[in-house]
Amino acid sequence: MRITFTCNGRLTEADGVWEGESLLYVLRERVGLPGSKNACEQGECGSCTVYLDGDPVCSCLVAAGQVQGREVRTVEGLADGDELDPVQQAFVEAGAVQCGFCTPGLLVQTHDLLERQAQPSDAEIREALSGNLCRCTGYEKIMDAVRLAAARRAESAERVN
């Protein structure tokens, strides 16, 4: 089947898609966006998190046909050209990345958290990221990165005002 959807702002068409392919597979193998990772493929780890119509979902559990006519934003769509999103920059600076497999999902999920809740408490961060599993970092540096990203966003918001 053929599916047409908007991906990172661009109209995207994938042809010859097999019904059993997931959105994750389509992104990685057909659209050439390997940022979203395939780890558990069962909705359990969050490595495959992308925005679908503005809300983060596990793309490994989205059937290709469900994406027809909808809007997807992946980790590749967070940066503005060469300029990293403040969330990405904070993950780099806080040392929140080890093997990096969980990182793309965490970036999208954190991006969404800070859009909806600019100054989250630690408890809110933990709850928001509960569906993103990391086997390397022990999460402390990830917490640091989210706090740093929130602070940076608050600073730049002040500068604008």
Next chain:
Amino acid sequence: MRAFEYAAARTPADAFARTTPRTAYLAGGTTLVDLMKLGVVEPDAVIDINGLGLRGIRLDRDGLRVGALERMSDVAEHPVVAAEFPVVAQALQASASPQIRNMASIGGNLLQRTRCGYFRDVATACNKRQPGSGCPAQTGANRGHAVFGTSASCVATHASDLAVALVALDARVELAGPAGRREVPLADFYRLPGDSPQVENDLRPGELVTAVAVPRLAFARRSTYLKVRDRQSYEFALVSVAAALDVRNGTVRDVRLAVGGVGTRPWRLPLAEQALRGKRLTEATARQAVEAGTADARPLAFNAFKPALLRRTAVRTLLALGG
């Protein structure tokens, strides 16, 4: 995954017309796609029902009505749900992860399949997946399994948190099928496993869940959902308690109590409710009532901790609501 056809239904009639014994409806897909990948469910065709409307979260004189295709996250965050039926909002917030709640629907949640490890593993026997093949959970890894409503054929829990909250509130499911519309109390909608655990509910061929209706209950404003699990978030329940309490001057006028993680279907505790009505709410009366209401628990080799954990959790929930 086996090959299958994919079609988006345009109207309910269109969905019914496409139905055969080998088709499956697709809402959010977080259960269906998962089980198809595992080879547990192998439909010839998948009928996407997301174009059918079936939306809306409305409160009126009769109560709350939620369309089957509303997403878990939208219902959990809805201010009217949180204010009038906190037990429902809390049960949803305590379910799965934010990403899954963003995708999963209310109807799909109520129809999700058990998390029994044997059911999900096609290399093992399982009466629910393959009728007559046996139930390795009877004597195998059954720590997460049920203590109420079990049979020699199946001891799997019903995994939905939302269903426990809704059963406590006497919710009804609205159904539409080729033969028309009907409405069933959610508690009766679910079947006990008996000797046919593959039949989990009262859904007829082609029938759609269109909505869930929760009757008005003023004291549901004082309700809550407490879920005990192996980690603080993002895990299925070991035990959970949904409770609503009408208490005046320390005396229980009315109460609703249902429990999860322990039953082959969402489990209401009518005897505990009855024992509490008219009593002063104290730790002793709460414990007596909960013990009376759970005396028929039948633990398995690895879940003997569940009845005691459940009783403590239920007492704590009642006292928290009453205080």
